[in-house]
Amino acid sequence: MTTALGLALLCLAAPLAAAALSVVIPPLRQRGTPAAALTVLSSLMATVASLALLRIGPGPGAAARLTVPWMVVQGRALGEVGVRLDGVSMPMLAVVCLVALAVQVYSLEYLRSERPASYGRYFTYHALFLFSMNALVLAPELLQAFAGWELVGLLSYLLIGFHVERPAAGRAAVKAFWMTKLADMGFLIALLLLFVRTGSFGWDVALPQRTAEAIAALLFLAVMGKSAQFPLHVWLPDAMEGPTPVSALLHAATMVAAGVYLVVRVDPLFAQAPLTREGMLWVGTVTAAFTALLALVQTDLKRVLAYSTCSQLGFMVAALGAGSAFAAFFHLGTHAFFKALLFLAAGSVIHAVHSNELSAMGGLGRRMPVTTVTFAVGALSLAGVPPFAGFASKDTVLGALEGRAAWIPWTLLISTAFLTAFYMGRVLVRTFLGRPSEAAAHAHESGLVILGPLVALAIPAAAGGILGGWLARGLGTEFHLHLGLTPVAASLAGLGGLGVAFVVYGRGGEAPLAAKLAALDRYGAIDRTWTWLYRRALLPLSDGLRWVDRYLVDGLMNGLGWGTLKAGAVIRPLQTGRTRDYALAVVVGAILLLLLGGWR
Amino acid sequence: MTLRAFLLVAAFLFSVGIYGLLTRRHAVALLLSIEVMANAANLVFVAFARFGGAPGQPLVLFALAVTVAEVAVGLALVTLLYRRHGDALLDLASEAKG
Numbered sequence: 001m002t003t004a005l006g007l008a009l010l011c012l013a014a015p016l017a018a019a020a021l022s023v024v025i026p027p028l029r030q031r032g033t034p035a036a037a038l039t040v041l042s043s044l045m046a047t048v049a050s051l052a053l054l055r056i057g058p059g060p061g062a063a064a065r066l067t068v069p070w071m072v073v074q075g076r077a078l079g080e081v082g083v084r085l086d087g088v089s090m091p092m093l094a095v096v097c098l099v100a101l102a103v104q105v106y107s108l109e110y111l112r113s114e115r116p117a118s119y120g121r122y123f124t125y126h127a128l129f130l131f132s133m134n135a136l137v138l139a140p141e142l143l144q145a146f147a148g149w150e151l152v153g154l155l156s157y158l159l160i161g162f163h164v165e166r167p168a169a170g171r172a173a174v175k176a177f178w179m180t181k182l183a184d185m186g187f188l189i190a191l192l193l194l195f196v197r198t199g200s201f202g203w204d205v206a207l208p209q210r211t212a213e214a215i216a217a218l219l220f221l222a223v224m225g226k227s228a229q230f231p232l233h234v235w236l237p238d239a240m241e242g243p244t245p246v247s248a249l250l251h252a253a254t255m256v257a258a259g260v261y262l263v264v265r266v267d268p269l270f271a272q273a274p275l276t277r278e279g280m281l282w283v284g285t286v287t288a289a290f291t292a293l294l295a296l297v298q299t300d301l302k303r304v305l306a307y308s309t310c311s312q313l314g315f316m317v318a319a320l321g322a323g324s325a326f327a328a329f330f331h332l333g334t335h336a337f338f339k340a341l342l343f344l345a346a347g348s349v350i351h352a353v354h355s356n357e358l359s360a361m362g363g364l365g366r367r368m369p370v371t372t373v374t375f376a377v378g379a380l381s382l383a384g385v386p387p388f389a390g391f392a393s394k395d396t397v398l399g400a401l402e403g404r405a406a407w408i409p410w411t412l413l414i415s416t417a418f419l420t421a422f423y424m425g426r427v428l429v430r431t432f433l434g435r436p437s438e439a440a441a442h443a444h445e446s447g448l449v450i451l452g453p454l455v456a457l458a459i460p461a462a463a464g465g466i467l468g469g470w471l472a473r474g475l476g477t478e479f480h481l482h483l484g485l486t487p488v489a490a491s492l493a494g495l496g497g498l499g500v501a502f503v504v505y506g507r508g509g510e511a512p513l514a515a516k517l518a519a520l521d522r523y524g525a526i527d528r529t530w531t532w533l534y535r536r537a538l539l540p541l542s543d544g545l546r547w548v549d550r551y552l553v554d555g556l557m558n559g560l561g562w563g564t565l566k567a568g569a570v571i572r573p574l575q576t577g578r579t580r581d582y583a584l585a586v587v588v589g590a591i592l593l594l595l596l597g598g599w600r
Numbered sequence: 601m602t603l604r605a606f607l608l609v610a611a612f613l614f615s616v617g618i619y620g621l622l623t624r625r626h627a628v629a630l631l632l633s634i635e636v637m638a639n640a641a642n643l644v645f646v647a648f649a650r651f652g653g654a655p656g657q658p659l660v661l662f663a664l665a666v667t668v669a670e671v672a673v674g675l676a677l678v679t680l681l682y683r684r685h686g687d688a689l690l691d692l693a694s695e696a697k698g
Contacts, residue, residue: 573607579630579690 018042019127032116079143087474102453109449183225190218210431216273227259281321288314324400338461345375352443363436383421392465425501606647625698
């Protein structure tokens, strides 16, 4: 077990070392390539370690911990930091490392045209991200999870705003930061509540009903922010301002899934909070259905995928709400692979046609065969077509709802599955089939460094479903697909959605349907509401707090100093430094004493 | 001659000394004023020794010796003051004033 724990530490130490070296030795970063090489190397080490852990780590039901007390005061530690290996953290670690490695290799080529200093900065952020994400995944207690959670939030901000010369990127970064930060307040309060009630940050505790509900609800608030659940989802589509590989890694595969991971992680806590779970079921369902509709009307390839990410996260949250941590976790894993694949393939397309707009694409199937095939694998997986990985996991999610007899969410999610297949069919047709646009006519297939990661990710995106049983054993449950209502309905929804899309869009161009559907885009309204809250509530509040700080708190301190100076100036003339004055004071004093003596 | 006359002379001398101390600016004049005050005290001692039988005379001799030492130090200071400023006005010694 010592070896396993050592490997887990390596998963933290390697990316951290790469980031630290790139930060401390500026030439590594400014030349670009050395920092990139360091980062990819460290990720390779972490990936190999994480895969080795799956073999030699603790078996099903077992856990291994290596922790040190942190912030020891009077012999009592505030919490523990370190690593925890079990059936939840090890698969997640492997997924994170694998996708991160694929994305980083892909970025080597994708960002080749950046200035060397930007190139180095990009990879430094990536190394730091992998460290933070692994720290979150391996956290033995919620305290470390919170630290990792905030760090990945920071790196999300930095990477969305990577193109510092673009104002839109800056705005999107700030928006993502403050929206998730707003939700993170819930995490912080939940942590404090947990500590006050139990004296530790462990999640495997029995709590009174109301406390458990409160903590679970507050944690879920943070999850809604991080995993872009309605109505806090508005930051995720804007986050597409970041480079495409960043969207693939942070805003599709790993970071946004951290919210779902957190709930899976602290499942014992949520198991004590049935009310919160009920709320999660509905929030997840509404998010899934609503954002799938929005995905339908986007004209920007990346934004389609972004809304699709919101929608799939909604599936996971609904599964969590239905009490099936395994279903959510399984879908998280397969989604990480096929969504990262879709984003990277989309990036390959965008790289070729120099535009995000669907109208600039079309007919790329002949010109970019590998990209097309891998994208199609990802799309079929996302659409839930059997036997792709997405089918197995989506079916598990729906099965969890069926098992709980939650028929309204079940119906909505089956419809969403249909919509998912439909909008992916639309993207497939409009990007790869039909008549090429002017830009698409001159497109070329990307290089091997870009295609390699695509092919590598296509394998788990297609066949990841077979890992379901193994994953279930790690979580102490069972997994089997059986022929029943849900698999049949889900398969029909997936195939049907794709078929309808091919019929509707097969003639080329946008269907007239879309113009009508565009009215559905209430994104603007929700977004405006948040903007209004930001301008009318948050900024005035900040101004008020700043006034209190500047004039009351600072005023008190400055006033004390000013008063001391002034008082000194008033009594300073008493000390003239002239002997005669002192002599006079002595004489007058002596006379007063004499008079006092005589008075008695 | 009565004790009262001696005490009155002593009080007068002491007052003269204080007046000088408060009004004069020259360091030598100040030293003289202090001497006058010290001798007023000495006069009181010997007057009580003569009329009241108090054993004050040894103390007076002792006080005279101390006064001489004090004058020696005082005059040394006056000399330094004069060398430094070309005059011996005590107010000139203001280097340490903040």
